Amino acid sequence: MNNESFGSAPVRVIVIGAGNRAQKYLEYARRFPERLRPVAVADLNGQRRRSLARAFSLPERACFARYEELLAAEIDADMVLVTTPDGVHYDPAVRAIRAGYHVLLEKPIAQRWDECLEIARLAREQGVLVGVCHVLRYHPYFTKIRQLVASGELGDIVSINHTVSVGLDRMTHSYVRGAFRRTRESNPILLAKCCHDIDFLLWLTGKRCRRLSSFGALRWFRAANAPEGSAERCIDCPVEPTCPFSARDLYYVRRDWVDNFDIPEGGTLDDAILRELRAGPYGRCVFRCDNDVADHQIVALEMEDRSTISLTMDAFTKDDFRKTCIRLTGGEIDGDERRLRVRRFRPADERLYDFSEVLGQPFHAGADLRLLEDFLQSVRDPSRPLLAGIDDALESHRVCYAAEESRMTGRTVDLRTEER
Numbered sequence: 056m057n058n059e060s061f062g063s064a065p066v067r068v069i070v071i072g073a074g075n076r077a078q079k080y081l082e083y084a085r086r087f088p089e090r091l092r093p094v095a096v097a098d099l100n101g102q103r104r105r106s107l108a109r110a111f112s113l114p115e116r117a118c119f120a121r122y123e124e125l126l127a128a129e130i131d132a133d134m135v136l137v138t139t140p141d142g143v144h145y146d147p148a149v150r151a152i153r154a155g156y157h158v159l160l161e162k163p164i165a166q167r168w169d170e171c172l173e174i175a176r177l178a179r180e181q182g183v184l185v186g187v188c189h190v191l192r193y194h195p196y197f198t199k200i201r202q203l204v205a206s207g208e209l210g211d212i213v214s215i216n217h218t219v220s221v222g223l224d225r226m227t228h229s230y231v232r233g234a235f236r237r238t239r240e241s242n243p244i245l246l247a248k249c250c251h252d253i254d255f256l257l258w259l260t261g262k263r264c265r266r267l268s269s270f271g272a273l274r275w276f277r278a279a280n281a282p283e284g285s286a287e288r289c290i291d292c293p294v295e296p297t298c299p300f301s302a303r304d305l306y307y308v309r310r311d312w313v314d315n316f317d318i319p320e321g322g323t324l325d326d327a328i329l330r331e332l333r334a335g336p337y338g339r340c341v342f343r344c345d346n347d348v349a350d351h352q353i354v355a356l357e358m359e360d361r362s363t364i365s366l367t368m369d370a371f372t373k374d375d376f377r378k379t380c381i382r383l384t385g386g387e388i389d390g391d392e393r394r395l396r397v398r399r400f401r402p403a404d405e406r407l408y409d410f411s412e413v414l415g416q417p418f419h420a421g422a423d424l425r426l427l428e429d430f431l432q433s434v435r436d437p438s439r440p441l442l443a444g445i446d447d448a449l450e451s452h453r454v455c456y457a458a459e460e461s462r463m464t465g466r467t468v469d470l471r472t473e474e475r
């Protein structure tokens with residue numbers, strides 16, 4: 056985007072939730088201060104609030120602990136970035152829309168289907184934009200797959216097999232010990248982890264889902280499976296040296312997944328890690344947490360054109376990527392985020408695309424920043440369609456909630472009768 060297409064003054068953003076995701080999106084404001092300017096922040100965590108205020112020279116009067124107060128303060132701004140935890144999306148989004156701001160909302164939209172619908176309805180009523188942070192739509196690898204399918208050169212999709220390898224470390228960090236471990240405070244794991252995937256798969260097919268079934272459970276990370284003699288915390292545990300789920304090994308030895316530990320003012324990363332291991336949620340034995348989300352799940356979708364999609368969410372693997380196999384009437388596509396192989400049946404040919412350079416690049420390979428830029432352009436010109444707007448996101452959320460219903464009831468859910 057060049058500066059002319061962007062306008063003369065920066066878009067003014069209010070930030071609600073100054074955590075990990077906000078920091079990612081605000082990289083855009085650091086790189087392009089002439090395009091995006093934070094003007095106020097709300098976060099319950101004083102350290103994070105102060106750090107954001109310092110980074111963008113916000114005055115004290117623009118910093119709030121409670122978003123309710125911030126949104127009642129009638130601050131002059133164009134948009135609100137909602138990057139609070141899943142359980143704190145609906146209320147700030149609704150308040151921001153009612154106050155007339157455009158809203159860029161982290162996924163999942165909310166915690167219930169009726170709340171998702173209400174946000175979309177209110178946005179239409181108020182004439183404001185709501186973007187949902189489905190970053191895969193802006194990621195070079197996933198965009199390439201979408202281009203290949205949309206070009207029609209391989210015919211129509213017949214079936215898709217998609218595997219999301221969550222990986223042991225992410226699983227134990229986020230879905231056993233961490234913020235996404237309980238449905239009530241967060242969401243079912245399919246929404247928390249795989250709503251991006253469902254969104255991507257629906258985006259690929261361009262079709263609606265007719266019916267679906269899902270199975271899955273919390274099979275392993277429960278008290279009954281705690282090894283004999285194991286302790287409440289890994290740091291005190293005699294079994295820890297051989298346990299694949301050790302927090303001491305993950306955080307202290309390998310230094311993985313430590314980015315969201317707040318380093319105490321004047322302290323070190325070691326202090327933060329040791330504090331977690333001794334007293335924080337991330338030091339707990341994986342068999343003794345208060346988690347309830349599934350640790351494996353499968354979903355089978357039948358689409359309106361009778362094509363089928365299967366999605367498998369795996370946690371018990373060292374892999375931490377997505378694999379997609381697409382079978383079309385004229386060819387096939389297989390990808391694992393590193394490599395994409397495209398084979399056409401006739402005239403027969405095979406192409407390979409290498410994404411290994413892209414994999415692991417920061418900001419989801421730049422997708423976070425492209426998503427934000429897309430949103431800013433639509434803020435400047437609200438008639439311009441958003442690539443990740445709320446209406447598309449509604450469809451993937453509808454499917455995820457239906458999958459959870461199927462998993463819990465054991466029934467196939469028919470989506471043909473459901474109204475939006």
Ligand SMILES: NC(=O)c1ccc[n+]([C@@H]2O[C@H](COP(=O)([O-])OP(=O)(O)OC[C@H]3O[C@@H](n4cnc5c(N)ncnc54)[C@H](O)[C@@H]3O)[C@@H](O)[C@H]2O)c1
Pocket residue numbers: 071072073074075076077097098099100103120121122138139140141143161162163188189190247315
């Ligand atoms: N799009 C993606 O790829 C992606 C990736 C990771 C997380 N997420 C989503 O982003 C959201 C935020 O995740 P995160 O990793 O940044 O979490 P985080 O914990 O790092 O940040 C959330 C911030 O919100 C603050 N907060 C909590 N309750 C609040 C309240 N009532 N009022 C004001 N502030 C409050 C916390 O203090 C924290 O600083 C989650 O919904 C998560 O599902 C999206």
